[in-house]
Each structure stands twice: as C-alpha cells, then as structure tokens.
Amino acid sequence: MRHPSPLTWFRFHASDLGFAGWLAFRGHLVRCTDCRERCAREVRERLAFEGESPVARGGGAAIALRFAMPAVAIIAMLVVWQLSARSGSRPTETAMNDQDTFRPKGSGTFDVLVVRGDEEVLLGERCREGDALQARYASSSSKQMMVVGVDPHGTARVLFPLDGETSQAITPGPNLVGNSWVLDGEPGRERFVAFFSESPLRAEDARRAARAEKPSLPGATAIVRDCVKAGR
Amino acid sequence: MWTRGEIEALYRKTSFSIYQRCRALLHEDAEAKDVAQEVYMHLLAHPDDFRGDASPSTYLYAIATNKSLSRLRARRLRGDAWQDAVAELLRSAPMSHDPERTAAARAILTSALEAADERTAAMLVYHYVDGLSQGEIAEVMSLSRVTVNQHLQRFRDQAKEIADREP
Numbered sequence: 001m002r003h004p005s006p007l008t009w010f011r012f013h014a015s016d017l018g019f020a021g022w023l024a025f026r027g028h029l030v031r032c033t034d035c036r037e038r039c040a041r042e043v044r045e046r047l048a049f050e051g052e053s054p055v056a057r058g059g060g061a062a063i064a065l066r067f068a069m070p071a072v073a074i075i076a077m078l079v080v081w082q083l084s085a086r087s088g089s090r091p092t093e094t095a096m097n098d099q100d101t102f103r104p105k106g107s108g109t110f111d112v113l114v115v116r117g118d119e120e121v122l123l124g125e126r127c128r129e130g131d132a133l134q135a136r137y138a139s140s141s142s143k144q145m146m147v148v149g150v151d152p153h154g155t156a157r158v159l160f161p162l163d164g165e166t167s168q169a170i171t172p173g174p175n176l177v178g179n180s181w182v183l184d185g186e187p188g189r190e191r192f193v194a195f196f197s198e199s200p201l202r203a204e205d206a207r208r209a210a211r212a213e214k215p216s217l218p219g220a221t222a223i224v225r226d227c228v229k230a231g232r
Numbered sequence: 233m234w235t236r237g238e239i240e241a242l243y244r245k246t247s248f249s250i251y252q253r254c255r256a257l258l259h260e261d262a263e264a265k266d267v268a269q270e271v272y273m274h275l276l277a278h279p280d281d282f283r284g285d286a287s288p289s290t291y292l293y294a295i296a297t298n299k300s301l302s303r304l305r306a307r308r309l310r311g312d313a314w315q316d317a318v319a320e321l322l323r324s325a326p327m328s329h330d331p332e333r334t335a336a337a338r339a340i341l342t343s344a345l346e347a348a349d350e351r352t353a354a355m356l357v358y359h360y361v362d363g364l365s366q367g368e369i370a371e372v373m374s375l376s377r378v379t380v381n382q383h384l385q386r387f388r389d390q391a392k393e394i395a396d397r398e399p
Contacts, residue, residue, distance in 0.1 A: 006253070006363075007372065010252070010253055011249075013252065014249040014288075014289040014292070015245055016245075016246075042252070049247070050248060
C-alpha cells in the first residue's frame with residue numbers, strides 16, 4: 001500500500017489538496033489505520049501550534065477558533081471512522097468545502113467514483129466485481145436527496161439514506177455519501193439514481209421511478225449513473 | 233504578484249505545514265520555526281517570484297525545502313558530521329529498510345550538499361528522503377518529467393556504482 005507522500009501531507013495541512021486529492025487522501029485514510037492515527041495526531045499538533053502562533057495571539061480567540069473548527073471537525077470525523085471501522089460500518093460523511101475545485105451546476109450534481117487501490121476515478125461505462133463505489137453530490141438549491149441503486153436483476157434499494165423510508169436533508173456541498181457500495185459478480189447493468197427535491201421523497205416512489213427506463217419523479221430532478229458489469 | 237494581505241492569508245493557512253516540513257529536515261524545533269519564518273520573509277521580499285505554474289502550497293514546499301537545506305549547509309558541517317546529518321534525513325525515508333540503497337543515497341546526497349549544488353540536493357531529498365513520484369518532483373521543481381527522469385536515472389547509475397564499489 002502506497003502511503004501519502006510528505007508533499008500530500010503538506011498540502012493536507014495547508015488545505016490545498018483539491019477535491020480529487022482530498023478524495024484520494026480520504027480514501028487512503030479509510031483503509032490505513034497508521035495514517036488515520038497519524039492524521040489525528042498531527043491535527044491535534046496543528047491545533048496546538050496555531051493556538052500559539054503570533055497571528056492567533058494578535059487576532060484573539062476568533063482567529064484561533066477559525067483554524068480550530070476545521071481541525072476539530074477532522075478529529076471528530078477520524079474518531080467516528082475509528083469507531084465505525086471496528087463495528088464494520090461506515091459513518092455518514094459531512095460537508096466538505098472546496099469551492100476552488102468543485103462548482104455545482106444547476107439544481108444538483110451527482111457523480112459516482114470507483115475506488116481501485118489508492119486511486120479514485122469517475123465511474124465509466126464498464127465496471128467490475130469488487131469495485132468499491134463512492135458517490136459525491138452537491139446542490140445549491142435542493143434541500144432533499146435520495147439515492148437508489150438498481151441491480152442487474154432490477155431490484156431497487158435505497159442507498160442514501162441507507163434503506164431509509166424518506167429522503168434526507170442535504171447541505172449545498174460538495175459532499176460525499178458516507179457509505180460506499182461494493183459490486184458483486186452478477187453481470188448486467190448497475191444503476192445509481194440521485195433524486196434532488198425541495199420536499200421529502202418517499203422511498204417507495206423513488207424505487208419505482210429508479211427502475212423506469214428514464215427515471216423521473218414529480219417535483220424532483222433525477223441524475224442517473226449507469227455501468228455495465230461483464231460476467232465472470 | 234502576491235499582496236501583503238494574501239501573504240498573511242497564506243501564513244494563516246500554511247504556517248503549520250511549513251514548520252512541520254522544516255522540522256522534518258532539520259530535526260530541531262527552534263531552528264525549524266526560524267526557517268519557517270524565513271520562508272514568509274522570502275515571500276514578502278520576492279512577491280513576484282511565484283509564477284502560478286504550481287499550486288501555492290507546492291511552491292512553499294519547495295522554498296521550505298531549499299531553505300532547510302541551506303540551513304543544514306550553514307551549520308558548516310564537514311566530513312562525518314555531514315554523513316550524520318544526511319543519515320538523520322534518511323532514517324524515516326521510504327527505502328530506509330534497504331541498507332544498500334540508503335548507503336548509496338547518503339553518499340550522493342552528502343556530496344551534493346558539500347558541493348552546495350542546491351538543485352541536485354533538493355531533487356535527491358525529494359527522491360530518496362520524501363519518496364516523491366516523478367510527477368510530484370517535476371511539479372515541485374518546475375521541471376518536465378523527462379528532465380526529472382534523466383536526473384533520477386543518473387542518480388540511480390551513481391548509486392549502483394557506489395554499491396558495486398562496496399566490498
């Protein structure tokens with residue numbers, strides 16, 4: 001397993017990884033206990049360092065807090081990761097802010113990423129057994145989102161919120177969907193449909209709509225991502 | 233060109249990163265903070281130097297590395313002391329489990345630092361100490377990947393010569 005380089009760690013602490021870099025870094029932290037512990041340790045060091053800095057002292061508590069908050073959020077996120085790694089489930093991700101590299105368009109954007117080793121790439125037309133998928137989304141106007149997955153047999157399942165009965169409130173983003181999905185070996189089309197809306201959506205309606213050739217729901221925007229999985 | 237306000241904003245964002253980088257190379261807390269301050273003094277003195285080829289943090293990473301290596305030279309180390317300083321640098325390098333590669337790296341890096349060949353020393357640090365990829369080295373040093381590859385091949389040949397000379 002290739003660990004992040006000193007340059008990557010430098011960029012992480014300087015908040016200059018960019019969206020793709022952050023995804024790759026985060027993907028590695030999820031898989032690597034040593035780097036996760038290092039991240040938590042260094043974020044605490046950074047908190048202490050910035051609390052002592054002339055800028056923090058000169059600007060008072062407000063500046064120290066401005067740096068402390070993201071670091072505290074990262075520590076909280078890492079603690080949750082540690083706990084969920086032990087329990088075998090993944091936590092729900094909260095919002096990331098990287099407006100420099102990811103600008104949402106229209107009522108919502110939805111991408112599915114494939115995690116292969118240390119790389120994360122956008123889902124293409126083809127996928128394969130064992131691919132771990134991670135979704136990212138953003139919306140400047142919608143307040144609710146539901147993601148439905150449809151497997152090669154046509155079975156629809158609510159993936160976000162996982163097995164939920166209604167959609168979930170979202171923040172503008174960009175955001176990652178916390179749980180990832182690992183593809184099995186069943187050949188055929190895998191579909192992922194994100195529904196964005198102002199009002200809450202029902203799972204039953206979303207599942208039915210996702211199975212249609214052209215998914216749509218009244219009062220919602222649907223974004224579809226498909227891939228085809230070859231047989232074994 | 234960076235304004236003073238932009239440099240202050242950069243300071244807020246990157247001061248820990250720079251300090252951490254300097255400490256990794258100098259292995260001394262107070263000196264690392266000192267050199268970190270020199271990095272920002274450099275930005276204030278040369279606000280036009282940043283051309284925007286790489287991200288600001290990449291640019292700062294290079295400056296912090298160069299200033300730390302200059303500080304190592306300024307300690308007026310000679311002979312065995314250089315070897316010790318370089319050994320310290322290589323201790324946590326990705327290839328530190330490989331004694332032959334580490335010994336060759338130590339020899340090459342020591343001679344580059346002694347000769348005050350700053351760019352070569354920096355590239356050696358990026359390659360042997362940091363384990364950066366060719367693409368990352370190219371980005372940090374504003375070189376093409378072809379040029380980086382040529383330099384690294386030369387280092388590898390040198391390292392092989394050194395390893396072959398060892399009894």
